[in-house]
Amino acid sequence: MRILLVNPNMTQAMTDTMTDIARGLAGDRAEIVPLTATTGFPYIASRAEAQVAGGIALGMIAEHIAGVDAVVIAAFGDPGLTAAREVFDVPVVGMAEAAVLTAAMLGERLSIVTFSPVMTRWYADCVRATGLGARFAGVRTPDAHGGDVANAAQNMRAELVTLARRAVSEDGADVVILGGAPLAGLAPEVAGEIPAVVIDPIAAAVAQAMTLASLRLRLEGRACKPVAKESVGLPPALSRVIAHEAAV
Amino acid sequence: MRILLVNPNMTQAMTDTMTDIARGLAGDRAEIVPLTATTGFPYIASRAEAQVAGGIALGMIAEHIAGVDAVVIAAFGDPGLTAAREVFDVPVVGMAEAAVLTAAMLGERLSIVTFSPVMTRWYADCVRATGLGARFAGVRTPDAHGGDVANAAQNMRAELVTLARRAVSEDGADVVILGGAPLAGLAPEVAGEIPAVVIDPIAAAVAQAMTLASLRLRLEGRACKPVAKESVGLPPALSRVIAHEAAV
Amino acid sequence: MRILLVNPNMTQAMTDTMTDIARGLAGDRAEIVPLTATTGFPYIASRAEAQVAGGIALGMIAEHIAGVDAVVIAAFGDPGLTAAREVFDVPVVGMAEAAVLTAAMLGERLSIVTFSPVMTRWYADCVRATGLGARFAGVRTPDAHGGDVANAAQNMRAELVTLARRAVSEDGADVVILGGAPLAGLAPEVAGEIPAVVIDPIAAAVAQAMTLASLRLRLEGRACKPVAKESVGLPPALSRVIAHEAAV
Amino acid sequence: MRILLVNPNMTQAMTDTMTDIARGLAGDRAEIVPLTATTGFPYIASRAEAQVAGGIALGMIAEHIAGVDAVVIAAFGDPGLTAAREVFDVPVVGMAEAAVLTAAMLGERLSIVTFSPVMTRWYADCVRATGLGARFAGVRTPDAHGGDVANAAQNMRAELVTLARRAVSEDGADVVILGGAPLAGLAPEVAGEIPAVVIDPIAAAVAQAMTLASLRLRLEGRACKPVAKESVGLPPALSRVIAHEAAV
Amino acid sequence: MRILLVNPNMTQAMTDTMTDIARGLAGDRAEIVPLTATTGFPYIASRAEAQVAGGIALGMIAEHIAGVDAVVIAAFGDPGLTAAREVFDVPVVGMAEAAVLTAAMLGERLSIVTFSPVMTRWYADCVRATGLGARFAGVRTPDAHGGDVANAAQNMRAELVTLARRAVSEDGADVVILGGAPLAGLAPEVAGEIPAVVIDPIAAAVAQAMTLASLRLRLEGRACKPVAKESVGLPPALSRVIAHEAAV
Amino acid sequence: MRILLVNPNMTQAMTDTMTDIARGLAGDRAEIVPLTATTGFPYIASRAEAQVAGGIALGMIAEHIAGVDAVVIAAFGDPGLTAAREVFDVPVVGMAEAAVLTAAMLGERLSIVTFSPVMTRWYADCVRATGLGARFAGVRTPDAHGGDVANAAQNMRAELVTLARRAVSEDGADVVILGGAPLAGLAPEVAGEIPAVVIDPIAAAVAQAMTLASLRLRLEGRACKPVAKESVGLPPALSRVIAHEAAV
Structure with a gap:
């Protein structure tokens, strides 16, 4: 195909x-x-x-x-x-819709973690557009928009893991989506450090x-x-x- | 201004x-x-x-x-x-958002009446996008898509009034929006024949x-x-x- | 008129x-x-x-x-x-309904800031009564009910601005309503200090x-x-x- | 007590x-x-x-x-x-709230049957005010407002039973509330003719x-x-x- | 009976x-x-x-x-x-449904307080299953799962009261349900220390x-x-x- | 695998x-x-x-x-x-959840068609349990429960197609799920007769x-x-x- x-x-x-x-x-x-x-x-x-x-x-x-x-x-x-x-x-x-609907078959409450607060409103919209807003535990991002978007996956790895862990412990997520093309490929690398299912949207x-x-x-x-x-x-x-x- | x-x-x-x-x-x-x-x-x-x-x-x-x-x-x-x-x-x-939010200050349940079933999905989307889906009593249209969109307001006047009256009696609407640019100006003409507030979106x-x-x-x-x-x-x-x- | x-x-x-x-x-x-x-x-x-x-x-x-x-x-x-x-x-x-529906044409998420926690439940009810609860980011108030309601706009100006800024940064509001008759007229005075659209309910x-x-x-x-x-x-x-x- | x-x-x-x-x-x-x-x-x-x-x-x-x-x-x-x-x-x-919440412990979807279409909007509001709107299958009434409200329970008995049966078969109700003070006492009389639980609001x-x-x-x-x-x-x-x- | x-x-x-x-x-x-x-x-x-x-x-x-x-x-x-x-x-x-529906006749927003975070997801599910999710202010629990479930009511009394008080002051609850069979009987003991109606699910x-x-x-x-x-x-x-x- | x-x-x-x-x-x-x-x-x-x-x-x-x-x-x-x-x-x-979430990637409103009214409540529950109730256009079934469940797919083929066509034209569905194990395999056979995407739950x-x-x-x-x-x-x-x- x-x-x-x-x-x-x-x-x-x-x-x-x-x-x-x-x-x-x-x-x-x-x-x-x-x-x-x-x-x-x-x-x-x-x-x-x-x-x-x-x-x-x-x-x-x-x-x-x-x-x-x-x-x-x-x-x-x-x-x-x-x-x-x-x-x-x-x-x-x-990518967003597929990640969200895939997440819905793996757990009950999903969160998105991404690299910049600039994306929060748009990403939240994407989840609500699927109709699954009631299962959405929110977007977690760093406080400020960093400059080097292209290398976000590597430069911000530790911070993203911390955000994902808080999405689990504070927001009740059991599935975490690492959203945004710059984070493509990061999910399998960090999955072992996050007590939830971690989804890579491009793979989904x-x-x-x-x-x-x-x-x-x-x-x-x-x-x-x-x-x-x-x-x-x-x-x-x-x-x-x-x-x-x-x-x- | x-x-x-x-x-x-x-x-x-x-x-x-x-x-x-x-x-x-x-x-x-x-x-x-x-x-x-x-x-x-x-x-x-x-x-x-x-x-x-x-x-x-x-x-x-x-x-x-x-x-x-x-x-x-x-x-x-x-x-x-x-x-x-x-x-x-x-x-x-x-036009759609303004008509819907204006309607929300005039009654409790709003319907849209328009000239073609082709528009139904898109118009319903517009209402839901405002967040007022719970006050939406649906879109009423003729059964088939007619050819002469430009003159819909005059050619379909009687049918549109009938649809609006059914929106009131069957769907419980107390405000009716005549949606779609071809119907601009029709609302004040037919308001006296419809037992609800009738809104012209361009005016709103x-x-x-x-x-x-x-x-x-x-x-x-x-x-x-x-x-x-x-x-x-x-x-x-x-x-x-x-x-x-x-x-x- | x-x-x-x-x-x-x-x-x-x-x-x-x-x-x-x-x-x-x-x-x-x-x-x-x-x-x-x-x-x-x-x-x-x-x-x-x-x-x-x-x-x-x-x-x-x-x-x-x-x-x-x-x-x-x-x-x-x-x-x-x-x-x-x-x-x-x-x-x-x-006043509340008009402020909320006006806000809905200016942004996506609205907050109310007011002068006393005593009003929180009632004001939240007003937003939900419009049907726009899903676009509501909450009420922000001082922790305690102060005595001098009549002069709240001037006496609490700095605190109200701080609350409005938190409604934006923490609750995601892009429109802030300064609710309650004692705050009438304050919105245009403080709008420049709040990174969101600020609405005066009586004007709306x-x-x-x-x-x-x-x-x-x-x-x-x-x-x-x-x-x-x-x-x-x-x-x-x-x-x-x-x-x-x-x-x- | x-x-x-x-x-x-x-x-x-x-x-x-x-x-x-x-x-x-x-x-x-x-x-x-x-x-x-x-x-x-x-x-x-x-x-x-x-x-x-x-x-x-x-x-x-x-x-x-x-x-x-x-x-x-x-x-x-x-x-x-x-x-x-x-x-x-x-x-x-x-009476309305108690009937609705009692109904919610007896089945999954509740309908209200009453004696006049004049009550429909207000009664529907009462159900939604409880928060149970998602379990509400609607109000069924005769088409027109009759004159003799006081004797509605006896004069309209057959029609009310028919409406209740339609609430079950067409609207999916498994609990039917006979709403409005003029119907007080009717529920136990007609329960055997309606394939659902039938509630008398004053008793509830x-x-x-x-x-x-x-x-x-x-x-x-x-x-x-x-x-x-x-x-x-x-x-x-x-x-x-x-x-x-x-x-x- | x-x-x-x-x-x-x-x-x-x-x-x-x-x-x-x-x-x-x-x-x-x-x-x-x-x-x-x-x-x-x-x-x-x-x-x-x-x-x-x-x-x-x-x-x-x-x-x-x-x-x-x-x-x-x-x-x-x-x-x-x-x-x-x-x-x-x-x-x-x-027990859960009865407590929630009883709470809905006593106030507007209900919280559940229980003895272990392990129960949070399941208890929240129970509230949503009633259809009253919109009136639900959440579950409050201690941070960790303690060992002695059987004696939770007495051993954790002070902590549970504190959690209930926070459910009122921070989450806006006006009714608090003490959930879980190990807390049966605690509600009347602590009701005077919590500024909300306190419900014992087995009694309800x-x-x-x-x-x-x-x-x-x-x-x-x-x-x-x-x-x-x-x-x-x-x-x-x-x-x-x-x-x-x-x-x- | x-x-x-x-x-x-x-x-x-x-x-x-x-x-x-x-x-x-x-x-x-x-x-x-x-x-x-x-x-x-x-x-x-x-x-x-x-x-x-x-x-x-x-x-x-x-x-x-x-x-x-x-x-x-x-x-x-x-x-x-x-x-x-x-x-x-x-x-x-x-099967139900997978069919529903798959449908959500193929259209906007989904219906279920099945062989018996006995299944309606349970199937509707399944859709709502996914969180996608707002995109659900309902269950369509024959009026009565037939005896020969095992051969429903062949015996009821014409009626099921008619029900699916009504789900499209009357309920606004653009994806139809043929629900229930007895209908497994029917979807590809009848897809050409239904103006919507038709899903076989076991395949999904x-x-x-x-x-x-x-x-x-x-x-x-x-x-x-x-x-x-x-x-x-x-x-x-x-x-x-x-x-x-x-x-x-």
Whole structure:
């Protein structure tokens, strides 16, 4: 099977790290096709950025959808997820949503730990958007926004473990999600130091994309799909998808 | 005061109708500055279209923000609302949100009546996004999607009144919102035939925009604003706003 | 237009302060007609007091309703609001409700800061009554109930600012309501010291009353109105309203 | 023990019927002391009427509280309940609340069946006020408001049974509450015709009042009690209670 | 009347204490028939243990149901409650549920105080299962699990009072439940030291069982009852109940 | 990897069908180890039966846990799921929960269609237990309970398709779950006739079990695990697990 791993951020190094994790998990079950945004933002961290980047993600998916069995939107916060699910006839998975729903099968109360307080509001929104707000024990972050996001996983390792331990002991979490692309790959390294199940969102998302693809579900003909619509100024591939002219 | 009325749809006739209503309400209290999208869709009707059109709306606002006291996003469904509120330091009002919150001061249970079942999911989402889902009695629409959206207000007048009356008698609504830009202006015409308060969303939105502007609130310096961010490929005015380079 | 500003507390000085704010906001848009209760309590601070004072408010409104375009119940806690909305055919606005719904158009999470822990339960109830409990970040107050309620705005200014800053940094609020009539007028003074939008409830309520009146909605004929009822021992004007004998 | 049965309606015949049921249930466990309102309304059926009648109920309780072990507010809709609970140091029980909480120990989903659509909104409010809205399957009533409220139990018997059966088969209720004082005593008569547990609210309320009194709980000294307050124009006994001058 | 007091724990001393309280409360109104589990666990403290013990409780009830008017499941956490309610045609009451619903008639926000953090998740589950999660202010416990559960009420008295006082002052509780069978009987001893209503769950449960029995409700013929079913390996009495062969 | 497929029903034919589906999905990724209950019920259909069967499932898992990478509880309704998750240190998946969470990644509103109204309450409970009640559009079933459960998939095929189509058109579902073991395998056959995504719970559950196992999460050392406990009368393997004596 063929999985599109769409990074709506412009940072190639993040795509590379996530692709490595995805390929390690997929083995020979799936071909991972990574894409990195060429417009937009180096690292999405707000609703305004997600509004724009979600549209960019739609265009990236539309252009590469041929022959694809499932799509991963590889940014925690899931820009464009609901929109993509509406128009493409393959499963589309978001990192935050997949991590949260996977967590819901492993425990009762989930927390997110991440590297910056800047992300708190957006990440909390993502959990509530799944409908699982009642099982959410909150986001734990350092007090201040540090500069070196790219190396957060290594530079902040000890602090992140401490935050995760407090999520367990003070907030009652039994599953902890290490959220945000810069922390990709950290979960298995620190799991032994945290008395809860620890989830790596990119691993969860890629695993769920393969799972949904393996179920060979029929997504064509859904009553909920938008009617065909003309458009102006969109990327040509996306314009064709929305006009129901493209094979999706 | 100066109110930006941003229509993220490309249909100029809708903008014209809404501008007339806005000016009738504003009198000499406010100058209404209408804008119509020149890219995107003739009439937004899905989450995918709203994802793209919300980004377009951000660009339109950014280009015309100088000297503006409040912004109305003049499409029921509020594309780009949360994002715009985050980055601009003036009040930003959405048609759906303003109609719903206005309704909440006039009754206990609100319904939306609109011209097509295609809009149901998206409109219901808008109500839930406000947090007032528990006071929502649902969306009532004709069974099928008709062709002539532009003239829905006149062609479907009797059917819309019947739907509104059923929203009252069967769903328990005491406030009815006539949702969707094609129905702008219909509410005062039919209010006498419906045993509930009937709201015109564009009127509610323009009135709320003037209200918020009149309160002379301080929006600069909010802790919730995103940090400055570089970007590639965005409309220049929006790029500057997001980089904190523009006066907003 | 003519706005009735009904203070169900017996403290004339509060009415005077709120009337000044209302008139400053209304300019020549509206005539503000203030009323102060002559029975009941100097300052309502509990559900039991609100039960009694709400009935008193109904009587005050009934006696002065002729020619009125909208009513403000000028006590945070909104005694009698739901009841008044049911029987009078003009918009009725409460200070707490109007502040909360206005806040909901300016941010995502709202907090209330007030001068005494005695108010906490009642104020929290008011937010939940709007249906927006999920967007409520709590009430912050000093630890103890101080004696000089009348001068709380000036005597406790620094402490209230500190509480509001904690509502932002610890509770995640992006809008702060300074609740309680004794704090009327404080919001614009301290807004620059608080990294969130700061709302003065009396300003929000008067602005919303004028907004609703300006929409020229039809409230007569609502299906939700109580049937005519005889009564014994009520203020004559209220008795006539409830018997459907009075023009309202 | 001594139970105050406070009817905030002015209809003596209702008080008599409810007193008979209460005494039948109490046997020699408790003395039932009935009170009927002498001001207010013959039969409360709206929020506005409940606002006024709740204040009347407070005065009635205050005047007769000496030596009382628990209070029943004997009107479905519970006017004044929260207020009374706040100021009196004995258990106070409402007919609607007691019926709903009793129902919650007998099944999973509860419905209310009553004699008039006029009551629907108010009764639904009562259920939601308990916090058990998620277990509420709705109110079922005849389509129109009939004239002869006093004899509803006998005249409408067959229709009420049909409504209750539909609450079970269509709404999924496993407990049905026959709401409204005119239906007092009907539940045991029709229980055999309805495939669910059928509750008589006055029986539930009196039973719960005796239950709470039997637990010999300490209500004095609660931190949630309002501070002492002066008042003007209240019934003297109530004024003393609110001023903390009366023994309660 | 005859009340079955079923302790699904194997600790006879707990049964004895609870039986004493039950008999003190029942006086000559009811005969209390205590049962103690002879298989299972000394003291249930987890969902896994409750899964097993709930099945054991069903068997105990089935064997002794003849002539019984109501059943108390005498373990906080209510193992088997929903299942028992489904199959037996007499009221079945759980200690946690009865305490929570009784609390809901005495105040607005309830907390649970117990002797060990091990119970927190399970007890919180019990409150949410009633549907009253929105009125729940949380569980307060000592930081660590102590060894001597049997004597917790006396050994930890001071600490439990402190926890209860913090539940009031910090969590806003106005009713405190002392949860867990080892604390049976403590509530009346400490009520004077806690500024809230303090509830003893076994007293609440026994009182509610007698209350429900006194209402002489008809539970036979409920549409929600499971259809008759054959089984293998169950205690014979339970097998007959589930096969609809036994008189229940 | 090794997946335990535990059927807590006693019907071998169901186990065989589900094992075939599981093996078809697993291919050479996983060994499927099926177990069928030898005590309990032929087909679990109520809470009381689930209470007993959940305990039986715990014993079955405990006896066969050695070398297992994940467990599927192969009964819609998930008897014993929460309990099993608490005590075993491998992922445990339930058919209902897995179907619901999988559905949540494929659409916005999910419905369950099943073969008998007898299951409605229990299945609805399962959805709410996941926390996703707000995205639940209800259970659709035939009006009456038919006799031939074993052949429901073939005998009721047309009726089930009609019910699913109504779940889409009337309830707004965009994902439909065909619930209950007798319908295993039907989903792919009828998907083309239903304008929504159609899910087979056993396929979803087995796919999720393999997914969770593939993530190689660390479940040992979770703070939420119960403390070691002695027991009497349990299956020996389960007794050792609960006493922390067994390797799990």
